[in-house]
Amino acid sequence: MIQEARARDTTGILAEMADGETNDVEKTRAEDAAEGALAYLTEMSPDLRGGAILGSDGTVLAASGRGDRWGEDAAALLDVADRAGDEAVEQVHIATEQGEVFALRHAGLTAVAVTERFALASLFFFDMRSVLRDLAAGGDGRRADAA
Amino acid sequence: MPPKPHRVLLDRVSGYADEAAAYMRRRRVSRQPFARLYYAGGRASDHAADSLAGGELFVSAGRLIEVAGKRPKP
Numbered sequence: 001m002i003q004e005a006r007a008r009d010t011t012g013i014l015a016e017m018a019d020g021e022t023n024d025v026e027k028t029r030a031e032d033a034a035e036g037a038l039a040y041l042t043e044m045s046p047d048l049r050g051g052a053i054l055g056s057d058g059t060v061l062a063a064s065g066r067g068d069r070w071g072e073d074a075a076a077l078l079d080v081a082d083r084a085g086d087e088a089v090e091q092v093h094i095a096t097e098q099g100e101v102f103a104l105r106h107a108g109l110t111a112v113a114v115t116e117r118f119a120l121a122s123l124f125f126f127d128m129r130s131v132l133r134d135l136a137a138g139g140d141g142r143r144a145d146a147a
Numbered sequence: 148m149p150p151k152p153h154r155v156l157l158d159r160v161s162g163y164a165d166e167a168a169a170y171m172r173r174r175r176v177s178r179q180p181f182a183r184l185y186y187a188g189g190r191a192s193d194h195a196a197d198s199l200a201g202g203e204l205f206v207s208a209g210r211l212i213e214v215a216g217k218r219p220k221p
Contacts, residue, residue, distance in 0.1 A: 051215070089184045093181075093185070
């Protein structure tokens with residue numbers, strides 16, 4: 001009952017706000033959810049060194065460490081990957097001597113992760129996809145394991 | 148005299164574990180760096196490090212690895 005009232009109030013407040021303010025609130029909410037999702041991914045994957053979640057326009061919603069660098073370098077990687085073929089890539093997996101890089105696009109969101117060498121790619125992609133699917137559905141990424 | 152059933156089961160599980168450990172060892176020794184792209188529909192393509200696209204992919208990946216830094220200690 002209280003929750004219903006609170007939801008009604010929240011909707012009312014959001015409706016009364018100017019467009020700019022609503023967008024800011026939505027953005028903050030998306031960033032909070034993405035940060036939760038990234039923390040969950042880190043918790044689930046002991047091999048993870050760092051990662052980022054990007055929005056559909058390329059903005060960094062969450063990142064471990066320097067968000068600006070993650071945004072630039074992830075965009076550069078995806079740009080190179082898109083140019084390498086005749087269509088947009090869905091997943092990228094690059095294994096080097098220093099570590100492994102995974103990138104995944106799903107439902108307009110992008111997750112990028114750097115892991116230790118020999119991380120299990122299929123498991124990693126599964127986790128990343130689950131988290132993005134939950135985020136895209138309006139969740140916080142933590143219900144990914146229930147999917 | 149036939150072995151006890153639980154012995155058979157234990158031997159089998161140990162055998163699988165040994166196989167898996169050997170596979171992981173071989174993988175560590177023999178695996179070379181690679182860049183693999185996957186597209187919608189399940190198509191995948193490999194790019195050699197000495198190709199133009201492969202080289203660019205490895206450079207971009209190197210930058211991300213640098214940004215990520217070392218694994219945080221638990």
